[in-house]
Amino acid sequence: DVKVTQSSRYLVKRTGEKVFLECVQDMDHENMFWYRQDPGLGLRLIYFSYDVKMKEKGDIPEGYSVSREKKERFSLILESASTNQTSMYLCASSPSQGNYGYTFGSGTRLTVV
Amino acid sequence: GENVEQHPSTLSVQEGDSAVIKCTYSDSASNYFPWYKQELGKGPQLIIDIRSNVGEKKDQRIAVTLNKTAKHFSLHITETQPEDSAVYFCALEGGTASKLTFGTGTRLQVTL
Numbered sequence: 444d445v446k447v448t449q450s451s452r453y454l455v456k457r458t459g460e461k462v463f464l465e466c467v468q469d470m471d472h473e474n475m476f477w478y479r480q481d482p483g484l485g486l487r488l489i490y491f492s493y494d495v496k497m498k499e500k501g502d503i504p505e506g507y508s509v510s511r512e513k514k515e516r517f518s519l520i521l522e523s524a525s526t527n528q529t530s531m532y533l534c535a536s537s538p539s540q541g542n543y544g545y546t547f548g549s550g551t552r553l554t555v556v
Numbered sequence: 557g558e559n560v561e562q563h564p565s566t567l568s569v570q571e572g573d574s575a576v577i578k579c580t581y582s583d584s585a586s587n588y589f590p591w592y593k594q595e596l597g598k599g600p601q602l603i604i605d606i607r608s609n610v611g612e613k614k615d616q617r618i619a620v621t622l623n624k625t626a627k628h629f630s631l632h633i634t635e636t637q638p639e640d641s642a643v644y645f646c647a648l649e650g651g652t653a654s655k656l657t658f659g660t661g662t663r664l665q666v667t668l
Contacts, residue, residue, distance in 0.1 A: 447599075474654050483565070485645060485660035486600070493654075501655075533599055537654055544590045545656060547599030 446470075449534050449548040456555050462521040464551050466534030472546075473539035475517035477501075477509065480531040480550070492517055493539065524555045558583045562646050562659030569636050570667055577662045579646035580628040588649040589622060589629045590656070595642045604631070636666045 450465035468475065474493055478486040478501075488501030490509040498509050506528060510518045517536075521528055531552050535545035562579045569575050579589075587608035592600035606613045606620045606629065613620050617636075622629040629648075633640055646659040 476655075478658075483660060485562070486658040488655065488657075491655060535599075539654065544602040544605055545592075545600075547592075547601065549597070549599045 447534055447536055447546050447548040449532075449551050451551050452549065454551060454553045456521075456524050456553065458525060458555055460521075460524045460555075462524050462553065462555075464519040464521075464532055464534075464553070466517045466519070466548055467515050468517075468536040468546070469515065470536060470538075470546065471514070472536035473514070474537045475511065476535045476537075476545065477507075477517065477519045478533045478535065479503070480533055486533065489519065521553075524553075526555050529553060529555045558586065558648065558657040560646060560648060560657050560659045562662060564662060565660065566663045566665070568665045568667060571636060571638060573636055575631075575633045575636055575640070575664055575666075577631045577644055577646070577664075578628060579630070579648075579659050580626075581648055582627065583648075584624070584627065586648040589620070590647050591620060591631050592645045592647065592658075593642045594645065594661075600645055633664075636664075638666050638668065640664060641666045 447468045456462050476491040477489045492498045492511045508520045531550050533550045534548040537545045560581050590605035593603045594600040606622050617634045619632040644662045647656040
C-alpha cells in the first residue's frame with residue numbers, strides 16, 4: 444500500500460524553538476506539498492516542491508522554510524516557532540504527470556506553547 | 557491565488573437521506589476537481605474527481621457534477637450511512653500545474 448509518512452503525530456514545542464517536520468513518501472512521486480489545516484480555513488498551502496532541491500512558496504510561507512535533499516523526503520522547518528503556528532500540518536505527494544490527486548499523510552498536530 | 561468557496565460548513569442528515577455539498581470558483585482555467593474525505597485523526601483521502609471535459613461522474617453512492625459555465629461543482633452522496641460522517645473538502649487545480657487549492661471544508665454528520 445502506497446504511503447506518505449509523517450514522522451510525528453503530535454508535537455509540543457516552546458516559542459522560539461526551531462522545529463522540523465519530516466515527511467517521506469514511497470511512491471516515487473515528483474511533487475510534494477506542505478499544508479496547514481485550521482478550523483474554518485480549510486487547507487492552506489505553505490510550500491511545495493516539484494523536484495529534488497527545488498521549492499516554491501505557497502500561499503502562506505511566512506515563518507516557514509523547506510528542504511528537499513532527496514526525492515522521497517520533504518521537510519518543513521519552523522525557524523523560530525510562534526504560538527500562531529499551532530496547527531495541524533499535512534504533507535502530500537502527487538505524480539508529475541496527469542491529474543491524479545494527492546496522497547496525504549496522517550498529519551502532525553503541532554502545539555507551540 | 558485561486559479562490560474556492562464551499563458550502564455549507566456543516567451539514568446534518570438522517571441516515572438514508574442524501575447530502576449535497578457545493579463549491580464555486582473563479583478561475584476558468586481550472587480543469588481538475590477532486591473531492592477529499594477526512595475522517596477523525598486521519599489525513600484527507602481522495603474519494604472522487606472530475607475533469608473539465610465531463611459534466612458528471614458517479615461511483616456507487618457518490619457523484620460529482622461540474623458546471624463550468626457557472627463555475628461550480630458539487631458532491632452528492634445518496635443513501636447516507638453513519639460511516640459517511642467526516643469532513644469533506646473540494647479542491648481544484650488552477651494556475652501552476654498539480655497545485656491544488658482547497659475549499660474550507662464541510663463537516664457532515666449522519667444521524668441514526
